[in-house]
Amino acid sequence: MDFSRYSVPGSDETFYIPDFITKDEEEYLIRKIGETPQPKWKQLAKRRRVPSRGDLTPNSILIPQAMPSFLSEYPDLIARLKATGAFGGSPHQQPNHVILNQYLPGQGIMPHEDGPAYYPVVATLSLGSHTVMHYYQYSSSPSGSDTGETDGKGRAIDPTPILSLLLEPRSLVITTSALYTRHLHGIDALEDDDFGRGAGVANVELLTGAGRDVVEGARTLPRRVRYSLTCRDVTRVANVVAGRTFGKR
Numbered sequence: 065m066d067f068s069r070y071s072v073p074g075s076d077e078t079f080y081i082p083d084f085i086t087k088d089e090e091e092y093l094i095r096k097i098g099e100t101p102q103p104k105w106k107q108l109a110k111r112r113r114v115p116s117r118g119d120l121t122p123n124s125i126l127i128p129q130a131m132p133s134f135l136s137e138y139p140d141l142i143a144r145l146k147a148t149g150a151f152g153g154s155p156h157q158q159p160n161h162v163i164l165n166q167y168l169p170g171q172g173i174m175p176h177e178d179g180p181a182y183y184p185v186v187a188t189l190s191l192g193s194h195t196v197m198h199y200y201q202y203s204s205s206p207s208g209s210d211t212g213e214t215d216g217k218g219r220a221i222d223p224t225p226i227l228s229l230l231l232e233p234r235s236l237v238i239t240t241s242a243l244y245t246r247h248l249h250g251i252d253a254l255e256d257d258d259f260g261r262g263a264g265v266a267n268v269e270l271l272t273g274a275g276r277d278v279v280e281g282a283r284t285l286p287r288r289v290r291y292s293l294t295c296r297d298v299t300r301v302a303n304v305v306a307g308r309t310f311g312k313r
């Protein structure tokens with residue numbers, strides 16, 4: 065797939081692919097996610113999450129686990145993600161780690177970086193609802209001097225996003241390079257998204273007709289329950305044989 069044609073105008077480090085999966089596949093995935101045993105979900109303040117295909121050690125080494133069938137069989141998202149070419153330069157040439165997040169309307173995720181454990185590409189599939197993802201840069205002014213908004217290390221964040229994207233259900237967004245390694249991303253904790261406040265989204269030309277109508281018509285879109293599957297390649301993977309961990313590969 066030549067995914068360069070999905071490049072978001074104004075950023076050659078972000079790609080937006082609408083309708084990456086079909087409605088039937090979306091329904092199937094949401095049903096399978098609903099069957100995820102409750103103990104696997106971790107309740108966070110603003111959302112719930114499940115890591116799939118293993119978790120990371122404190123040294124950021126992946127302890128591999130079998131992928132759930134909805135990732136590796138039908139609809140075989142891993143093969144489909146590989147086919148985009150986005151992971152062509154990553155150590156395993158495909159994602160080996162997927163985190164499932166659940167957001168109720170009104171929930172979001174604070175601006176953050178995904179960090180150095182992963183090769184700097186993340187592919188995010190949205191299911192069930194749209195959302196709006198903002199990308200931020202660190203502020204050049206001294207820590208916390210403008211809005212008081214800081215990351216976990218006390219570095220000040222410029223509150224004006226450098227890029228905002230409407231993520232439609234069934235879409236895939238791929239974030240790479242400096243946007244991954246040097247910037248932050250987050251989702252405001254809102255019940256609906258108002259496209260009438262002059263809040264431009266950079267991917268308007270890449271949206272489906274329905275999404276474009278909402279943005280161009282400056283309408284408000286209520287959020288529903290959204291699931292996201294964030295797919296990455298963890299650089300270092302432990303060599304696990306019969307439950308024992310031997311070094312890394």
Ligand SMILES: O=C(O)CCC(=O)C(=O)O
Nearest residue numbers: 163165173178188292294
């Ligand atoms: O749900 C999303 O689209 C973003 C999630 C995210 O940024 C993360 O899990 O690191």
Ligand SMILES: [Fe+2]
Nearest residue numbers: 176177178249
């Ligand atoms: Fe993230």
